[in-house]
Every structure is written in structure tokens, then in C-alpha cells.
Amino acid sequence: KAGVTQTxxxxxxxxxQQVTLSCSPISGHRSVSxxxxxxxxxxxxxxxxxxxxxxxxxxxxxxxxxxxFSNSRSEMNxxxxxxxxxxxxxxxxxxxxxxxxxxGPGTRLTxx
Amino acid sequence: AQTVTQSQPEMSVQxxxxxxxxxxxxxxxxxxxxxxxxxPPSRQMILVIRQEAYKQQNATxxxxxxxxxxxAKSFSLKISDSQLGDAAMYFCxxxxxxxxxxxxxxxxxxLIIQP
Numbered sequence: 349k350a351g352v353t354q355t356x357x358x359x360x361x362x363x364x365q366q367v368t369l370s371c372s373p374i375s376g377h378r379s380v381s382x383x384x385x386x387x388x389x390x391x392x393x394x395x396x397x398x399x400x401x402x403x404x405x406x407x408x409x410x411x412x413x414x415x416x417f418s419n420s421r422s423e424m425n426x427x428x429x430x431x432x433x434x435x436x437x438x439x440x441x442x443x444x445x446x447x448x449x450x451x452g453p454g455t456r457l458t459x460x
Numbered sequence: 461a462q463t464v465t466q467s468q469p470e471m472s473v474q475x476x477x478x479x480x481x482x483x484x485x486x487x488x489x490x491x492x493x494x495x496x497x498x499x500p501p502s503r504q505m506i507l508v509i510r511q512e513a514y515k516q517q518n519a520t521x522x523x524x525x526x527x528x529x530x531x532a533k534s535f536s537l538k539i540s541d542s543q544l545g546d547a548a549m550y551f552c553x554x555x556x557x558x559x560x561x562x563x564x565x566x567x568x569x570x571l572i573i574q575p
Contacts, residue, residue, distance in 0.1 A: 381562050393562030404561055446559030451505035
């Protein structure tokens, strides 16, 4: 089985722009979670989607949003980018929620 | 809120030796899961081992095993016969059995393997 895939792998944006990241889960997995990893804050949970519904949300501002499609693929969007949004964004999928999560390779976002 | 603490920012071990990474957590829940993930320089987060809180038996995966002490809220990872490929950041993670809040991670331990 193919693993979790994330696109793009690298992204450079400027402050004030918006960005959309994509995640395709392992085939058959219905839950997708997103995490932000920074040197200062470590790994932080953003949100989780299960069967197209947001199941959980971490402590992030409303500029961070996401959605899940009927094929379980998920996107996350960050609007009005700030320098502090520079991070590695990791997507993880699981069969159901809660269950063991398997991670993708991440998207490295740099905000200039 | 649950917290996960990894008290060792960095550990070093000789190839073929055994090393133990520490993790403690704080929770008021009785139903939860604990995980160890490995993140090599490629930044790909790889599952190493998983433990269900209701299981008293410690999980084992080949050279990796855990020492789960539920009363002490301790979840250490033992790596036997260390190999150069084991060099990575290791993260301990907690998840509520109810599934709220996703995974809560510790700050990580950087494991160095000396040839």
C-alpha cells in the first residue's frame, strides 16, 4: 500500500498571502490529522477530520482551516500568512478515530 | 490537558549497545494510547511502537521494547543492538482513548549512534 502523500513538499510564500496544502491518506483510511512542527513549539495538533467532518481542533487561530473530501483526501488552508507560520506541516492518516496514525513526509512552508 | 515530558534532549550510544529513552506523561484518563515515533533527518515521522493503556503486557517490536509503568505514568523505550540507522529524533506521544485533541507529543530526544 502506498503511504501518506503530501503536496507540495516545499513552499515559499510572503506575508499576507494564503496557502493550501494537500494530503492523500493511505488507501482505506478515513481519518486525517494535521500537525505543525516548529523548533520553538515542537509538534502541535491542528485538527482532525473523519468522514468529511472536523472531529477535533487544536489551539490555533481561525486563519488555519481544513476540509476533507469524500475520497478522504484533505486540504488545509492558512490565510493571511505570518512569519511565525513558517513550519513543517505534517499530515497523518488512520483507519478510524482514534487509531494509530501514520505520517506523510510533510510540507515545508517558508513565509518571507 | 495532558502533557508529555521527555527529560533527555540528547542521548548517545555505541553501535550494538542498548539504550533507553525516557518519557513521562500526565493524565487523569484511564483509557489512552502511547506511542513512540522516530523522525530521521528526512523528517518523515515513523511509528516505532504503540501501547494501549489497558494492556499490562509491554509492547515489543523486534529490537524495540517499552517499559510501561501505568501507576508511575512512565513509558520508556529500549532499543537493543543499536544500529546506525536508529539515529534520529525520537518522540513520545499520547492520545486519549476518546480521541480528543489528537496526539500530544513530547519535545523529543535526539539519539546519536557512535560507530
